[in-house]
Amino acid sequence: MANHKSAKKRARQTVKRNETNRSRRSAIRTLSKEAETAATAGDSAASVKALRRAESALSKDAGKTLHWKTAARKTSRLAKRAKAAAKKA
Numbered sequence: 025m026a027n028h029k030s031a032k033k034r035a036r037q038t039v040k041r042n043e044t045n046r047s048r049r050s051a052i053r054t055l056s057k058e059a060e061t062a063a064t065a066g067d068s069a070a071s072v073k074a075l076r077r078a079e080s081a082l083s084k085d086a087g088k089t090l091h092w093k094t095a096a097r098k099t100s101r102l103a104k105r106a107k108a109a110a111k112k113a
Contacts, residue, residue, distance in 0.1 A: 063109035
C-alpha cells in the first residue's frame, strides 16, 4: 500500500483511469463486433453505418487507450471487410 501522499494520489488516479480505459475498450469491441456482424450478414447499409460508428470510436480513442497504429489497423481491417461485404451484396 502507498505510504506517501503523492503515491496515494497516484493509486487513486490509477483506479479511475483503469475504469475509464476498460469502458472505452469495451465500447470499441462492441462497435467492432457490430460492424463485423453487419458485414457478414450482407446488409451493406447497416454495414456502412456500423463501420462509421466503429471508425469514429477508434479514431477518438487513438492515442489515449489504444496505440494510434493499432487503431489504424483495426479501422483498416473493418473497412476491408465492409467493402468485401458490399461487393457480395
